[in-house]
Amino acid sequence: MIGTLKLYALVGMSILPFFGGAQSKKTNPPNWYNLDYQADGVRGISTEKAYELLQGRKSTPVIVGVLDGGVDYNHEDLKDVMWKNPKEIAGNGKDDDNNGYSDDVYGWNFLGNANGENVHYDNLEVTRLIRIYEPKYISVLPSTALSEAERREFVAYQKMVNDYTSKSDQANFGNLNYGRLKEEMDVMIKKIGKDPKDITKADIDGYSPNSERQKIAIRMAKRELDNTPFLEFYKDLEEGAAYFHAQAEYHLNKSYDPRSIVGDHYDDATEHFYGNADIKGPDADHGTHVAGIIGAKRDNGIGINGVANNVKIMGVRIVPDGDERDKDVANGIRYAVDNGAKVLNMSFGKGYAYNKKAVDEAVKYAEDHDVLLIHAAGNDSKDNDIVKNYPMKYYTDSLDAIVGEATNWITVGATSSGLDDGLLASFSNFGYKSVDVFAPGVKINSTMPESTYKEQDGTSMASPVVAGLAALIRSYYPTLTAKEVKDIILKSVTKVDEKVKIQVDGASKKVYLDEISVTGGIVNAKKAIEEADKYVQGKK
Known part of the structure; x- marks a missing residue:
């Protein structure tokens, strides 16, 4: 899979580094x-x-x-x-x-x-494999008679389900919260009335939020803008929203098969x-x-x-x-x-x-x-x-x-x-x-x-x-x-x-x-x- 590294994950009501994208602020x-x-x-x-x-x-x-x-x-x-x-x-x-x-x-x-x-x-491959094995093994009990090959396959399937469930939970959480966060940021950008490349920390400092979500978005933006231009921060947010949307809608969607x-x-x-x-x-x-x-x-x-x-x-x-x-x-x-x-x-x-x-x-x-x-x-x-x-x-x-x-x-x-x-x-x-x-x-x-x-x-x-x-x-x-x-x-x-x-x-x-x-x-x-x-x- 080709995936982005420059992402953040919502933990509670804050954003923390998710993958290793922002290794350092050092300029090379x-x-x-x-x-x-x-x-x-x-x-x-x-x-x-x-x-x-x-x-x-x-x-x-x-x-x-x-x-x-x-x-x-x-x-x-x-x-x-x-x-x-x-x-x-x-x-x-x-x-x-x-x-x-x-x-x-x-x-x-x-x-x-x-x-x-x-x-x-x-x-993801795990999604495709579960789509294959699920009809065969979803109802299997510990007492179900299986051949040696089937038993190995069943054990592998169980591991896949655990992995898939973890990935799905993370993707759905990220998709929901990133989508909301980007919506709030888009509203703020529209009200500020500037192109994202021209928005400064002063614009964010002077913005009056009208909801709890916007307060969260402002807190997050202020923290990131200490080291990052607003446009770069906004592009990271867009990238994160697109990533989790793709995860939820395509990568981990068992009903989706484009082959x-x-x-x-x-x-x-x-x-x-x-x-x-x-x-x-x-x-x-x-x-x-x-x-x-x-x-x-x-x-x-x-x-x-x-x-x-x-x-x-x-x-x-x-x-x-x-x-x-x-x-x-x-x-x-x-x-x-x-x-x-x-x-x-x-x-x-x-x-x-x-x-x-x-x-x-x-x-x-x-x-x-x-x-x-x-x-x-x-x-x-x-x-x-x-x-x-x-x-x-x-x-x-x-x-x-x-x-x-x-x-x-x-x-x-x-x-x-x-x-x-x-x-x-x-x-x-x-x-x-x-x-x-x-x-x-x-x-x-x-x-x-x-x-x-x-x-x-x-x-x-x-x-x-x-x-x-x-x-x-x-x-x-x-x-x-x-x-x-x-x-x-x-x-x-x-x-x-x-x-x-x-x-x-x-x-x-x-x-x-x-x-x-x-x-x-x-x-x-x-x-x-x-x-x-x-x-x-x-x-x-």
Whole structure:
């Protein structure tokens, strides 16, 4: 699921931080994630230092598949780095290159149909699974006779119900209270008579509330306006209201199922040819932001500098507002691989799987075709060694036992620019075995639809930093395999000796990064180039 981090939850009659979005009020350079700790004082990945080492060397273009919710391919800072299918003629309604996908000029959208209709919202996977299992198990008693397989399924169903109930309660509470709060704020804005961008703290101080709800709204606004402009505060409120509305109306609504829009045979995971060529879709915020981090055109005097300087971004739309479906994930991987991508970024994840086998087979397909997969660890402040986050680098059998590990997979947690125990992003998942590395994922400025820019937080932002680094290495060292590039990235991290804060069972705990990840470090582009040089020399 692609979800917002910059939210607040109503607790009683006050608003408190909900997720880890507002990590800090610290202002960073817009390009901080590409900067160097020694030279610039922020824990970036030393991209600019890497390019100093690469000066004068030649590179070859690398196609990077952005498996996400949509990419604005006309963005001013992306249009020159978008992949274009050389054998496809745009808009003629034909499959010119005979790859099974008509008019796939910039990529493919597995969340739509041939008539141009697209899925915007979808359920969480837990909602979809409950919809399947509820008719079978809702009336089961402890004394009901069940087979061993049914008993396992029933136990899993019970856990799902508990999780679903908790999420539903929170969503309904947030939807009700956020909706009311935004209504009151809209009334206040109208009476003040100014555009939200022009409203000041003095306007709020001088406003006379006419209801208890407005008093609450004013108290909340005053507290936030000590550090935040009103427009930013109002946009956060809008975002929170929209988030909880989507949760209640779509994500957790068992009566809502939009799959008929796609019109595929959903349970047939071997079906590959469905969707349309609209890679932007109805909501391209997240995918556009991710794409910019990877490869927004460098040194063009516009917007931002992506990590990689010679990439082609392929848009593969597989993630709705809600949880992605395993069939679409598997097909998205296969499409990108078949059309030349050598690095895939996957900034999505969920707590349940419907058809993990299909995804595992697609990951193996990518492995067999020398394609490197970069995946976000998740934003729940959880230990992925304990709480599963799908998809994952582990192959499993029908009993969910681990039977292997992908050699072409990197899982990425998120860090901030901080030099203290707040270095680990408060929202970031972690895992001694399951999370490989960390990368910047807080206050990351990148591209947004309609040629705009915005700071966002998440492991969704950290993953494309690593995907950009992987593309950079593959671009300058085209003979290296996916596994070799992975090994170079993991071997060249910047180790962090200071302890960082994590949440365990509701309590804060300080640990070293090597206690909560495979490498114990943050990716470093300069060191990776140095390591790649040694690697190539060693192969001669």
